[in-house]
Amino acid sequence: MNQISSPTNAPVLGAIFMLGAGITFAITNILTPIITWQLGVPSTAVVFWQYVIATIIALPLIFRIGFSALKTKHPWAHESRALLSALGVQFFAFGFASGVPVWQMVALSMTxxxxxxxxxxxxxxxxxxxxxxxxxLVGFVGALLVSELGSEQFTWFSLTPILAAACWGSVSVITKYLSRDEAPESMTLYMLVLITPNHLLIGLILGFAVAILPEGTLPASLATGFDFVLPGGDALWLILLLGAVTAGAQYFLALAYKVADATYLQPFDDLKLPLNTLLGWLILSQVPHVWFWPGAVLILGASSFILWSETKRRNAVSFA
Incomplete structure:
Protein backbone atom coordinates (compact mmCIF):
# COMPACT_ATOMS: atom_id res chain seq x y z
CA MET A 1 0.00 0.00 0.00
CA ASN A 2 1.17 3.54 -0.75
CA GLN A 3 2.50 4.99 2.49
CA ILE A 4 1.02 8.44 1.92
CA SER A 5 -2.51 7.17 1.45
CA SER A 6 -2.43 4.77 4.40
CA PRO A 7 -5.46 5.45 6.65
CA THR A 8 -3.36 4.98 9.80
CA ASN A 9 -0.96 7.84 9.13
CA ALA A 10 -3.02 10.08 6.81
CA PRO A 11 -4.23 12.49 9.56
CA VAL A 12 -0.71 12.96 10.92
CA LEU A 13 0.73 13.45 7.44
CA GLY A 14 -2.07 15.86 6.54
CA ALA A 15 -1.32 17.96 9.61
CA ILE A 16 2.43 17.92 8.86
CA PHE A 17 1.90 18.90 5.22
CA MET A 18 -0.55 21.68 6.16
CA LEU A 19 1.88 22.99 8.78
CA GLY A 20 4.62 22.89 6.12
CA ALA A 21 2.37 24.90 3.80
CA GLY A 22 1.71 27.41 6.58
CA ILE A 23 5.41 27.87 7.31
CA THR A 24 6.37 28.26 3.64
CA PHE A 25 3.52 30.71 3.00
CA ALA A 26 4.66 32.68 6.08
CA ILE A 27 8.15 32.87 4.56
CA THR A 28 6.67 34.30 1.33
CA ASN A 29 4.84 36.89 3.43
CA ILE A 30 8.14 37.97 4.96
CA LEU A 31 10.10 37.98 1.69
CA THR A 32 7.49 40.02 -0.21
CA PRO A 33 7.60 43.17 1.98
CA ILE A 34 11.41 42.97 2.11
CA ILE A 35 11.62 42.93 -1.70
CA THR A 36 8.87 45.50 -2.31
CA TRP A 37 8.72 47.82 0.70
CA GLN A 38 12.39 47.76 1.69
CA LEU A 39 14.16 47.21 -1.65
CA GLY A 40 11.63 49.14 -3.76
CA VAL A 41 10.92 46.55 -6.46
CA PRO A 42 7.40 47.09 -7.95
CA SER A 43 4.97 44.54 -6.55
CA THR A 44 3.65 43.61 -10.01
CA ALA A 45 7.15 42.68 -11.16
CA VAL A 46 7.83 40.70 -7.98
CA VAL A 47 4.62 38.69 -8.34
CA PHE A 48 5.17 38.02 -12.05
CA TRP A 49 8.67 36.63 -11.59
CA GLN A 50 7.62 34.81 -8.42
CA TYR A 51 5.05 32.81 -10.40
CA VAL A 52 7.28 32.32 -13.44
CA ILE A 53 9.81 30.64 -11.16
CA ALA A 54 7.14 28.71 -9.25
CA THR A 55 5.59 27.45 -12.51
CA ILE A 56 8.98 26.24 -13.81
CA ILE A 57 9.52 24.34 -10.56
CA ALA A 58 5.98 22.92 -10.83
CA LEU A 59 6.56 21.57 -14.37
CA PRO A 60 6.97 17.97 -13.11
CA LEU A 61 3.53 18.21 -11.51
CA ILE A 62 2.08 19.68 -14.71
CA PHE A 63 3.48 16.86 -16.84
CA ARG A 64 2.40 14.24 -14.31
CA ILE A 65 -1.21 15.47 -14.50
CA GLY A 66 -1.01 15.51 -18.30
CA PHE A 67 -2.39 18.03 -20.77
CA SER A 68 -5.34 15.76 -21.54
CA ALA A 69 -6.84 17.20 -18.34
CA LEU A 70 -7.29 20.50 -20.19
CA LYS A 71 -10.40 19.16 -21.92
CA THR A 72 -13.26 21.19 -20.48
CA LYS A 73 -16.75 22.53 -21.08
CA HIS A 74 -16.00 25.69 -19.08
CA PRO A 75 -12.89 27.42 -20.47
CA TRP A 76 -14.03 30.91 -19.43
CA ALA A 77 -14.79 29.77 -15.89
CA HIS A 78 -11.23 28.41 -15.64
CA GLU A 79 -9.84 31.68 -16.99
CA SER A 80 -11.96 33.75 -14.58
CA ARG A 81 -10.75 31.58 -11.70
CA ALA A 82 -7.09 32.07 -12.68
CA LEU A 83 -7.53 35.82 -13.25
CA LEU A 84 -9.21 36.37 -9.88
CA SER A 85 -6.53 34.29 -8.17
CA ALA A 86 -3.83 36.42 -9.82
CA LEU A 87 -5.64 39.63 -8.86
CA GLY A 88 -5.80 38.45 -5.26
CA VAL A 89 -2.05 37.86 -5.21
CA GLN A 90 -1.47 41.29 -6.81
CA PHE A 91 -3.62 43.03 -4.18
CA PHE A 92 -1.80 41.14 -1.44
CA ALA A 93 1.67 42.04 -2.75
CA PHE A 94 0.59 45.65 -3.30
CA GLY A 95 -0.48 45.82 0.35
CA PHE A 96 2.97 44.70 1.43
CA ALA A 97 4.57 47.19 -0.98
CA SER A 98 2.46 49.95 0.60
CA GLY A 99 3.73 49.20 4.10
CA VAL A 100 0.76 47.29 5.54
CA PRO A 101 2.19 45.06 8.32
CA VAL A 102 2.22 41.28 8.00
CA TRP A 103 -0.10 40.65 10.97
CA GLN A 104 -2.75 42.96 9.50
CA MET A 105 -2.43 41.53 5.99
CA VAL A 106 -2.84 37.92 7.10
CA ALA A 107 -5.65 38.53 9.61
CA LEU A 108 -7.73 40.51 7.10
CA SER A 109 -7.09 37.96 4.34
CA MET A 110 -8.84 35.41 6.57
CA THR A 111 -12.17 37.16 5.87
CA LEU A 137 -21.39 39.91 10.87
CA VAL A 138 -19.01 38.82 13.64
CA GLY A 139 -16.16 38.40 11.15
CA PHE A 140 -16.92 41.86 9.73
CA VAL A 141 -16.63 43.42 13.20
CA GLY A 142 -13.32 41.60 13.69
CA ALA A 143 -12.04 42.96 10.37
CA LEU A 144 -12.96 46.53 11.43
CA LEU A 145 -10.94 46.11 14.62
CA VAL A 146 -7.89 44.68 12.85
CA SER A 147 -7.95 47.35 10.12
CA GLU A 148 -8.01 50.16 12.75
CA LEU A 149 -10.79 51.88 10.80
CA GLY A 150 -11.35 55.37 12.19
CA SER A 151 -7.92 55.65 13.82
CA GLU A 152 -4.95 57.72 12.67
CA GLN A 153 -3.12 54.49 11.75
CA PHE A 154 -5.76 53.48 9.18
CA THR A 155 -4.94 53.98 5.50
CA TRP A 156 -6.85 52.86 2.44
CA PHE A 157 -3.99 50.46 1.76
CA SER A 158 -5.19 48.55 4.84
CA LEU A 159 -8.10 47.33 2.72
CA THR A 160 -5.89 45.57 0.15
CA PRO A 161 -5.95 42.20 2.00
CA ILE A 162 -9.76 42.41 2.11
CA LEU A 163 -9.78 42.95 -1.66
CA ALA A 164 -7.45 39.94 -1.97
CA ALA A 165 -9.80 37.90 0.24
CA ALA A 166 -12.75 38.91 -1.97
CA CYS A 167 -10.88 37.71 -5.06
CA TRP A 168 -9.86 34.43 -3.43
CA GLY A 169 -13.38 33.93 -2.08
CA SER A 170 -14.67 34.33 -5.64
CA VAL A 171 -12.13 31.73 -6.76
CA SER A 172 -13.61 29.30 -4.22
CA VAL A 173 -17.13 29.97 -5.48
CA ILE A 174 -16.07 29.29 -9.09
CA THR A 175 -14.27 26.16 -7.89
CA LYS A 176 -17.49 24.93 -6.26
CA TYR A 177 -19.31 25.58 -9.53
CA LEU A 178 -16.68 23.77 -11.63
CA SER A 179 -16.48 20.81 -9.24
CA ARG A 180 -19.97 19.77 -10.31
CA ASP A 181 -18.61 18.27 -13.53
CA GLU A 182 -14.84 18.99 -13.63
CA ALA A 183 -12.11 16.74 -12.23
CA PRO A 184 -9.80 18.14 -9.52
CA GLU A 185 -6.82 17.41 -11.81
CA SER A 186 -8.36 19.62 -14.50
CA MET A 187 -8.85 22.54 -12.10
CA THR A 188 -5.32 22.16 -10.72
CA LEU A 189 -3.74 22.06 -14.17
CA TYR A 190 -5.68 25.06 -15.46
CA MET A 191 -4.59 27.12 -12.45
CA LEU A 192 -0.93 26.11 -12.90
CA VAL A 193 -1.01 26.87 -16.64
CA LEU A 194 -3.01 30.11 -16.57
CA ILE A 195 -1.95 32.00 -13.46
CA THR A 196 1.40 33.28 -14.81
CA PRO A 197 -0.07 34.55 -18.12
CA ASN A 198 -2.71 36.36 -16.07
CA HIS A 199 -0.02 38.04 -13.97
CA LEU A 200 1.56 39.09 -17.27
CA LEU A 201 -1.80 40.47 -18.44
CA ILE A 202 -2.23 42.48 -15.23
CA GLY A 203 1.30 43.87 -15.62
CA LEU A 204 0.61 44.93 -19.21
CA ILE A 205 -2.64 46.65 -18.21
CA LEU A 206 -0.85 48.47 -15.38
CA GLY A 207 1.96 49.54 -17.74
CA PHE A 208 -0.65 50.92 -20.16
CA ALA A 209 -2.39 52.76 -17.31
CA VAL A 210 0.91 54.33 -16.18
CA ALA A 211 1.53 55.52 -19.75
CA ILE A 212 -1.84 57.21 -20.29
CA LEU A 213 -2.86 58.46 -16.83
CA PRO A 214 -1.67 61.84 -15.48
CA GLU A 215 1.29 61.71 -13.13
CA GLY A 216 0.21 61.28 -9.52
CA THR A 217 -2.97 59.37 -10.38
CA LEU A 218 -1.60 56.00 -9.28
CA PRO A 219 -0.02 55.28 -5.87
CA ALA A 220 3.77 55.65 -5.80
CA SER A 221 4.28 51.88 -5.41
CA LEU A 222 2.47 51.32 -8.73
CA ALA A 223 3.54 54.43 -10.64
CA THR A 224 6.85 52.87 -11.74
CA GLY A 225 4.96 50.58 -14.08
CA PHE A 226 6.19 47.15 -15.04
CA ASP A 227 9.10 46.62 -17.44
CA PHE A 228 9.41 42.80 -17.19
CA VAL A 229 13.09 43.12 -16.28
CA LEU A 230 14.46 41.02 -13.44
CA PRO A 231 16.09 43.21 -10.79
CA GLY A 232 19.70 42.60 -9.82
CA GLY A 233 21.61 42.35 -6.58
CA ASP A 234 19.95 41.10 -3.41
CA ALA A 235 16.47 41.55 -4.91
CA LEU A 236 17.22 38.97 -7.61
CA TRP A 237 18.26 36.29 -5.13
CA LEU A 238 15.31 37.02 -2.88
CA ILE A 239 12.88 36.76 -5.83
CA LEU A 240 14.42 33.42 -6.83
CA LEU A 241 13.98 32.24 -3.24
CA LEU A 242 10.41 33.60 -3.20
CA GLY A 243 9.49 31.64 -6.34
CA ALA A 244 11.01 28.43 -4.95
CA VAL A 245 9.23 28.81 -1.61
CA THR A 246 5.93 29.55 -3.39
CA ALA A 247 6.25 26.31 -5.36
CA GLY A 248 7.07 24.45 -2.15
CA ALA A 249 3.99 25.88 -0.43
CA GLN A 250 1.75 24.74 -3.30
CA TYR A 251 3.24 21.25 -3.16
CA PHE A 252 2.67 21.05 0.61
CA LEU A 253 -0.91 22.22 0.16
CA ALA A 254 -1.62 19.69 -2.58
CA LEU A 255 -0.16 16.85 -0.48
CA ALA A 256 -2.19 17.89 2.57
CA TYR A 257 -5.51 17.85 0.70
CA LYS A 258 -4.56 14.58 -0.96
CA VAL A 259 -4.26 12.67 2.30
CA ALA A 260 -6.80 14.39 4.60
CA ASP A 261 -10.20 16.11 4.50
CA ALA A 262 -10.43 19.90 4.30
CA THR A 263 -12.55 19.94 7.47
CA TYR A 264 -9.83 18.19 9.47
CA LEU A 265 -7.10 20.42 8.01
CA GLN A 266 -8.80 23.78 8.67
CA PRO A 267 -7.50 24.28 12.26
CA PHE A 268 -3.94 23.67 11.03
CA ASP A 269 -4.50 26.22 8.26
CA ASP A 270 -5.60 28.76 10.89
CA LEU A 271 -2.13 28.48 12.45
CA LYS A 272 -0.95 30.80 9.67
CA LEU A 273 -2.08 33.80 11.72
CA PRO A 274 0.18 33.20 14.76
CA LEU A 275 2.98 31.96 12.47
CA ASN A 276 2.94 35.11 10.35
CA THR A 277 2.53 37.38 13.35
CA LEU A 278 5.51 35.77 15.08
CA LEU A 279 7.76 35.98 12.01
CA GLY A 280 6.71 39.55 11.33
CA TRP A 281 7.67 40.48 14.88
CA LEU A 282 10.98 38.58 14.90
CA ILE A 283 12.23 39.55 11.42
CA LEU A 284 10.47 42.82 10.54
CA SER A 285 9.92 44.16 14.11
CA GLN A 286 6.19 44.60 13.41
CA VAL A 287 4.22 44.58 16.67
CA PRO A 288 0.42 44.26 16.44
CA HIS A 289 -1.71 46.99 17.98
CA VAL A 290 -3.92 46.22 20.97
CA TRP A 291 -7.14 45.89 18.91
CA PHE A 292 -5.56 43.28 16.67
CA TRP A 293 -6.03 40.53 19.24
CA PRO A 294 -9.80 40.80 19.85
CA GLY A 295 -10.32 41.37 16.12
CA ALA A 296 -8.29 38.30 15.21
CA VAL A 297 -10.21 36.22 17.77
CA LEU A 298 -13.53 37.33 16.22
CA ILE A 299 -12.35 36.49 12.67
CA LEU A 300 -10.96 33.10 13.70
CA GLY A 301 -14.00 32.33 15.84
CA ALA A 302 -16.47 33.23 13.10
CA SER A 303 -14.52 31.22 10.52
CA SER A 304 -14.37 28.20 12.85
CA PHE A 305 -18.09 28.50 13.59
CA ILE A 306 -18.88 28.49 9.86
CA LEU A 307 -16.76 25.37 9.43
CA TRP A 308 -18.47 23.62 12.38
CA SER A 309 -22.02 24.54 11.33
CA GLU A 310 -21.45 23.61 7.67
CA THR A 311 -19.92 20.26 8.65
CA LYS A 312 -22.85 19.54 10.98
CA ARG A 313 -25.34 20.47 8.26
CA ARG A 314 -23.66 18.23 5.65
CA ASN A 315 -23.57 15.31 8.08
CA ALA A 316 -27.27 15.77 8.83
CA VAL A 317 -28.09 15.75 5.10
CA SER A 318 -25.97 12.65 4.44
CA PHE A 319 -27.72 10.71 7.18
CA ALA A 320 -31.22 11.89 6.22
Missing part, protein backbone atom coordinates in the same frame (compact mmCIF):
# COMPACT_ATOMS: atom_id res chain seq x y z
CA UNK A 112 -12.34 35.00 2.72
CA UNK A 113 -15.03 32.59 4.05
CA UNK A 114 -17.48 35.47 4.38
CA UNK A 115 -17.07 36.38 0.71
CA UNK A 116 -17.55 32.72 -0.17
CA UNK A 117 -20.88 32.77 1.69
CA UNK A 118 -21.98 35.89 -0.20
CA UNK A 119 -20.92 34.50 -3.58
CA UNK A 120 -22.44 31.07 -3.02
CA UNK A 121 -25.73 32.67 -1.94
CA UNK A 122 -25.92 35.07 -4.89
CA UNK A 123 -24.49 32.99 -7.73
CA UNK A 124 -24.96 29.35 -6.70
CA UNK A 125 -28.35 29.72 -5.06
CA UNK A 126 -27.21 28.39 -1.67
CA UNK A 127 -29.36 29.27 1.33
CA UNK A 128 -28.28 32.11 3.64
CA UNK A 129 -28.77 30.45 7.02
CA UNK A 130 -28.89 32.41 10.32
CA UNK A 131 -25.57 30.77 11.26
CA UNK A 132 -23.91 32.05 8.10
CA UNK A 133 -25.32 35.56 8.59
CA UNK A 134 -24.26 35.81 12.25
CA UNK A 135 -20.77 34.50 11.50
CA UNK A 136 -20.36 36.99 8.64
Missing amino acids: GPFFIIAGATIFLGEKLTPQRLIAS
